[in-house]
Amino acid sequence: MMNNDKKANQSIQCTVDQCEYHCQNQDYCSLDCIKVGTHEANPTVEECTDCESFQVKQ
Template identity: 50%
Template sequence: MKINKSIGCTVNECIHHAKEQSYCSLDHINVVKHHTTANSQESTDCGSFQASQ
């Protein structure tokens, strides 16, 4: 599997996760916010996440 060392990620439940290492395998991800104004780390997330099952 391809590993993009520019995108670290610990979400190993995602189909794009590089499993044995804490990186994403995509070339590009979309980071999104949940609220109109993001005012904390929890307000943001990976919009490219896809559940593995």
């Protein structure tokens, strides 16, 4: 989903500029909300968490 009129959601900071929802000139996400999950059975550090709303930029 390509959206050139992305509005920064200042409640969701993000530095992953490879994501479709990243606001290019700002370190924010353009989604209203995101889903955070994990790839570990027992997460203990931040590296175990993932933004499950991530979509690779087209």
